Amino acid sequence: xxxxxxxxxxxxxxxxxxxxxxxxxxxxxxxxxxxxxxxxxxxxxxxxxxxxxxxxxxxxxxxxxxxxxxxxxxxxxxxxxxxxxxxxxxxxxxxxxxxxxxx
Numbered sequence: 001x002x003x004x005x006x007x008x009x010x011x012x013x014x015x016x017x018x019x020x021x022x023x024x025x026x027x028x029x030x031x032x033x034x035x036x037x038x039x040x041x042x043x044x045x046x047x048x049x050x051x052x053x054x055x056x057x058x059x060x061x062x063x064x065x066x067x068x069x070x071x072x073x074x075x076x077x078x079x080x081x082x083x084x085x086x087x088x089x090x091x092x093x094x095x096x097x098x099x100x101x102x103x
Contacts, residue, residue: 009061013054020050055090 005013027043062083070079 004065005061006065009057013057013061016050016054016057020047020054023047023050052091 023043024047027040027047030040030043067079067083070076
């Protein structure tokens with residue numbers, strides 16, 4: 001299995017994740033301080049957006065490196081199956097949850 005993250009992608013992902021970590025601490029503080037729910041919800045949505053951007057960075061890196069390498073080795077079906085499995089957990093691909101059963 002080919003494992004390599006391009007330096008630019010790694011730096012972008014780490015910077016965004018570190019920002020998310022700080023933002024998360026601020027949101028935890030908002031909950032702790034009993035802030036108005038819609039204010040907290042807005043910040044949670046911003047966090048979700050930031051994490052989705054990290055996922056896009058990781059996907060781009062994966063496509064440019066691991067997928068390209070797998071295709072060169074003739075493992076196209078394997079890598080497509082792997083991506084389809086991962087995409088099941090990506091709301092942008094699968095759509096939003098329709099019930100509250102995940103709470």
